[in-house]
Amino acid sequence: MRTRARTTLFAAAGIAAALSLGAITPALAGTSQQTGTKSAATAAAVQGDPRAxxxxxxxxxxxxxxxxxxxxxxxxxxxxxxxxxxxxxxxxxxxxxxxxxxxxxxxxxxxxxxxxxxxxxxxxxxxxxxxxxxxxxxxxxxxxxxxxxxxxxxxxxxxxxxxxxxx
Missing domain, CATH: 3.10.450.50 (Nuclear Transport Factor 2; Chain: A,)
Structure with missing residues (x-):
């Protein structure tokens, strides 16, 4: 029972951290998340492959x-x-x-x-x-x-x- 409670706690903390990061990342990246306006910045995707x-x-x-x-x-x-x-x-x-x-x-x-x-x-x-x-x-x-x-x-x-x- 303790392991399950601890796992649930860690999962909840991880979800909270991910949601917080999702909220602040655009601000740190210099992009805007304005909704309902045509001036909202578009996000540029950056990707890679360590084999390339x-x-x-x-x-x-x-x-x-x-x-x-x-x-x-x-x-x-x-x-x-x-x-x-x-x-x-x-x-x-x-x-x-x-x-x-x-x-x-x-x-x-x-x-x-x-x-x-x-x-x-x-x-x-x-x-x-x-x-x-x-x-x-x-x-x-x-x-x-x-x-x-x-x-x-x-x-x-x-x-x-x-x-x-x-x-």
Whole structure:
């Protein structure tokens, strides 16, 4: 009987938490839930697949940029280092470190500052690797500055094995 009561209590707490989260999440995400008006913001769906190389590249760049953007957060630097360790192959980690020592710039972004937007696009695969093109946008406005990075991922390990500035 005690186990059932405890289970019921946990289930009720979980439902209450989910309902509360559902109520506050749009506000935290910057969307509006106005009803009955035509100006209500539409929600953009974001999805992913941990098996897809380009999704993993996008996940890495999104999390990495978030970490370095929030550079005043004490956990940001440690998080960026952990992301590099998790997503990059050991050989690519060494290549990035060598680039940074030589160029005094971030070896993931090939820059000294942080982009305001990013995207990742699948461009092909072969010989056990997938290639993605990461587009970094550095400013807002009509003519934003954009750079591109060619990212190669190993299809077996899902690790990023090569980063190269593109075009």
């Amino acid at each position: 190389a380009t999704t993993r590249v996008a996940d890495f760049y999104g999390a990495y940029i978030d970490s370095i953007w929030d550079n005043e957060d004490p956990a940001a630097s440690a998080n960026a280092k952990a992301l590099r360790k998790f997503y990059l192959s050991p050989a690519e980690q060494k290549t990035v470190a060598a680039f940074e020592a030589k160029e005094h710039a971030d070896g993931i972004l090939f820059a000294q500052n942080v982009p305001v937007k990013w995207s990742a696009t699948y461009t092909g695969s072969g010989a056990g690797h997938a290639t993605s093109l990461v587009t970094l946008t550095w400013s807002d406005g009509q003519n934003p500055e954009v750079t591109k990075i060619k990212v190669q991922s190993d299809l077996q390990t899902r690790k990023i094995t090569d980063l190269q500035p593109a075009g």
